[in-house]
Amino acid sequence: MVKADEKAFDAGHRKTINHNIGKYNAAVERGLAKFENLENSKKKAHVIKWRVMENLDKFLPEFEANFHKRGGKVIWANDVAEAQKEILNIINRSGGKTVIKSKSMTTEEIHLNEFLEKHDIESLESDLGEYIVQLLGQKPYHIVTPAMHLSKEEIAKLFHEKFGTPIDATPEQLTQKARELLREKYLRADIGISGGNFLIADTGSVALTENEGNARLCTTFPKIHIAIVGIEKVIPSITDLDLFWPLLASHGTGQNLTVYNTILSGPRQPMETDGPEEMYVVLLDNGRTNLLAQKEQRQGLYCIRCGACLNACPVYKNIGGHTYNTTYSGPIGSIITPHLKGMKEFKHLSYASSLCGKCSEVCPAKIDIHKMLLLNRRDAAAQHDNSKVEDIGWKIWKAGMLKRSRMDMIGGKIKNFFLKHLFSRIWGKYRSSPEIADKSFSKLWEEKNKETKAP
Numbered sequence: 001m002v003k004a005d006e007k008a009f010d011a012g013h014r015k016t017i018n019h020n021i022g023k024y025n026a027a028v029e030r031g032l033a034k035f036e037n038l039e040n041s042k043k044k045a046h047v048i049k050w051r052v053m054e055n056l057d058k059f060l061p062e063f064e065a066n067f068h069k070r071g072g073k074v075i076w077a078n079d080v081a082e083a084q085k086e087i088l089n090i091i092n093r094s095g096g097k098t099v100i101k102s103k104s105m106t107t108e109e110i111h112l113n114e115f116l117e118k119h120d121i122e123s124l125e126s127d128l129g130e131y132i133v134q135l136l137g138q139k140p141y142h143i144v145t146p147a148m149h150l151s152k153e154e155i156a157k158l159f160h161e162k163f164g165t166p167i168d169a170t171p172e173q174l175t176q177k178a179r180e181l182l183r184e185k186y187l188r189a190d191i192g193i194s195g196g197n198f199l200i201a202d203t204g205s206v207a208l209t210e211n212e213g214n215a216r217l218c219t220t221f222p223k224i225h226i227a228i229v230g231i232e233k234v235i236p237s238i239t240d241l242d243l244f245w246p247l248l249a250s251h252g253t254g255q256n257l258t259v260y261n262t263i264l265s266g267p268r269q270p271m272e273t274d275g276p277e278e279m280y281v282v283l284l285d286n287g288r289t290n291l292l293a294q295k296e297q298r299q300g301l302y303c304i305r306c307g308a309c310l311n312a313c314p315v316y317k318n319i320g321g322h323t324y325n326t327t328y329s330g331p332i333g334s335i336i337t338p339h340l341k342g343m344k345e346f347k348h349l350s351y352a353s354s355l356c357g358k359c360s361e362v363c364p365a366k367i368d369i370h371k372m373l374l375l376n377r378r379d380a381a382a383q384h385d386n387s388k389v390e391d392i393g394w395k396i397w398k399a400g401m402l403k404r405s406r407m408d409m410i411g412g413k414i415k416n417f418f419l420k421h422l423f424s425r426i427w428g429k430y431r432s433s434p435e436i437a438d439k440s441f442s443k444l445w446e447e448k449n450k451e452t453k454a455p
Contacts, residue, residue: 002107002245003323003336004319004323004352005064005430007318007319007320007322007323008132008318008319008372009430012150012166012320013320014317016149016150017148017149017285017317017320018079018220018317019387020145020148020310021064021148021317024145024253024254024311025352026254026310026390027254027255028250028251028252028253028254028308029254029258029331029376030056030254031249031250031251031253031254031255031352032250032254033249034250034256034319035246037161039288040206040257041246041363041364042247042323042365042366043364044243045243045244045247045304045364045365045366046299046302046365046366046367048077048235048236048240048243048300049235049299049301049365049400050233051236052232052234052236053232053292053298053299053302054303055335056231056232056234056292059201059234059236060201060231060234061203062201062202062204063199063200063204063234063253063294064203064204064322065183065224066201066203066204066205067265067266067280067281067325069204069281070204070265070266070267071266071267071269072204072266072267072279072280072281073278073279073280073281074245074280074281074283075281075282075283076279076283076285076288077282077284077286078146078285079285079286079287080109080110080111082391083110083228083282083284083286083403084112084115084333085110086282087112087193087226087228087282088115088116089224089429090191090224091116091121091190091191091224092223094191094223094278094287095190096121096190096191096224096331096425097120097121097122097183097190098124098185098188098189099116099122099123099124099189099190099191099192099193100124100185100186100189100191100192100193100217100218100221100222101123101124101125101126101130101192101193101194101279102124102126102127102192102193102194102195102208102210102214102215102218102219103127103130103146103195103210103214103215104193104194104228105140105143105195105305105328106193106195106229106284107181107195107228108139108140108149108231108327109191109284109286109327110228110229110284110286111396112228113134114147114192118143118372123193123442124182124185124189124215126147126177126185126186126214126215126218127181127210127214127324127349127374128145128147128175128284129145129213129382130144130146130147130428131149131178131182132147132150132155132158133146133147133388135158135162136158138322139322141311141320141329142307142321143305143306143307143308143310143327143329143330143332144252144253144305144306144310145307145326148321149188149320149321149322150374152170152171152174153376155171155174156168156169157175158175158390159177163177163181165177172203173259173439182214184448184449186217186218186221186222187221189221189228189328190220190222190223190224191219191222191223191224191225192219192221192222192224192276193218193225193226193227193228193231194206194208194218194219194226194227194228195208195213195227195228196227196228196229196281197209197233197234197248197304197305198233198234198240198241198244198304199229199233199234199235199281200234200235200237200238200240200241200263201234201235202236202237202238203237203238203263203265204211204265205238205264205265205353206227206229206263206281207241207261207262207263207264207265208260208261208263208264208453209245209248209249209257209258209260209261210258210432211255211259211260212240212259212263213259213260215260215262216260217353219264219275219276220264220274220275222275222276223277223279224279224280224282225264225267225276225278226277226279226281226282226285227264227279227280227281227282228282229282229284230283230286230288230290231282231283231284231285232288232292232301232302232303233289238263241261241263244304245257245258245261246307247306247364247365248295248304248306248364248453250364251306251307251308251362251364252306252307252308253359260429262385263311264279266279267279277284286340287339287340288301290339291330291336291339291340294339294341296375297335297339297372297375297376299367299368299371299372300332300335300336300367301336302366302367303332303336303365303367304334304363304364304365305328308340308362309330309331309332309358309362309363309369309413310329310331310332311328311362312328312358312359312361312362313331313351313353313359314354314356314358315353315354316329316330316331319352323362324337324349324352326341326346326449331353331357331359331369331370331373332359332369332374333349334349334350334352334353334376335350335369335372335373335376338348338350338376338380343376343379343383344380344383344385347377347380347386349384350373350380351377351409352375353373355373355374356360356370356372357370369431372396375412404442407440408439408440408442408443411438411439412436412438412439413438415436416433416435416436419433419435419436
């Protein structure tokens with residue numbers, strides 16, 4: 001587990017991530033300038049996602065019915081174990097042994113690569129960033145750019161050690177090498193697995209957006225295609241893509257539109273020349289209905305996974321993605337993970353924020369993220385998910401703050417003792433404790449007034 005305080009003071013890490021996020025921010029600023037009325041587009045996206053979440057029980061069956069009409073099959077998975085079991089059943093029925101994957105956060109959520117490896121099934125990432133972190137044995141660092149924490153020199157060193165490429169290879173040369181290594185994998189893979197950016201209810205389709213073309217290869221060459229998609233990804237109509245695709249592209253990478261945008265509506269039809277013989281969509285719940293049940297916080301499900309809030313967050317820019325120890329990092333991860341995986345274990349993520357509000361400001365779906373963080377903190381306290389030590393500490397603090405005389409009963413020397421020997425461990429070894437004066441301002445003011453009034 002990566003510790004936040006170590007990463008925050010890792011100068012090399014901070015230099016790399018701030019350089020990469022800086023480049024993204026410059027591109028995103030140019031991309032957003034292309035919108036005639038950005039605020040209106042964001043409001044429209046918010047309303048559409050609100051409508052979906054309020055009527056999810058209608059839109060999901062509509063998607064399922066329309067997908068079935070084209071020969072596709074829908075599987076409902078309540079949790080990680082069900083999703084893993086269903087995917088393994090499909091692979092075993094076909095006798096498959098090799099899987100090629102496109103970038104998908106839901107497959108990371110269900111730990112698919114590790115699960116398949118345990119069952120002697122080769123699972124290879126085809127997205128370049130995902131491929132790099134898979135070679136390193138790491139998890140994705142960022143929702144959009146999995147290898148954001150690595151410099152080009154570190155990637156060149158990795159390829160040199162793994163494949164014998166020149167130690168000073170350029171990004172273009174490294175990309176070419178990855179292309180050579182992956183191309184034959186597409187041709188021989190038994191199963192193609194992808195995620196889905198959007199589920200389109202009125203056509204029964206899965207919409208994929210990408211920049212490398214690898215998702216199209218993963219979903220076209222193998223005989224079987226499995227898409228694992230969260231239930232919140234549904235949108236009412238194919239016409240909504242003219243709003244959501246540009247919003248996703250501009251907020252994610254600064255592009256007007258990503259390079260490859262694909263709509264898949266089932267397996268290959270009789271008159272079509274390519275595509276899989278079978279197509280499955282695994283609709284993943286895995287705690288999403290827990291969040292849906294929270295009327296005040298369900299807007300966390302409006303997220304379109306653009307990564308804008310991560311790039312804007314001052315905390316993320318200091319500690320990075322791996323320190324969250326969750327699939328979804330940054331501000332959006334901090335508000336949804338406690339509901340997906342349990343408030344008691346992950347409530348601390350909602351406290352890892354400065355509450356500056358930048359995340360809410362940049363969100364293309366206008367999710368009130370910093371308010372959600374406060375609501376999670378409220379729920380953690382109301383459900384008594386805080387530790388006994390924390391509860392006792394806050395009670396003592398409250399008792400002292402309610403009455404000035406109680407605060408002044410304890411002198412500055414005693415307060416400094418506690419700061420030095422107790423709170424310094426909580427605040428971290430890299431921070432120096434403040435020095436508290438022997439007397440409070442209130443006490444000094446009181447004494448000064450007494451001297452003034454004295455005859």
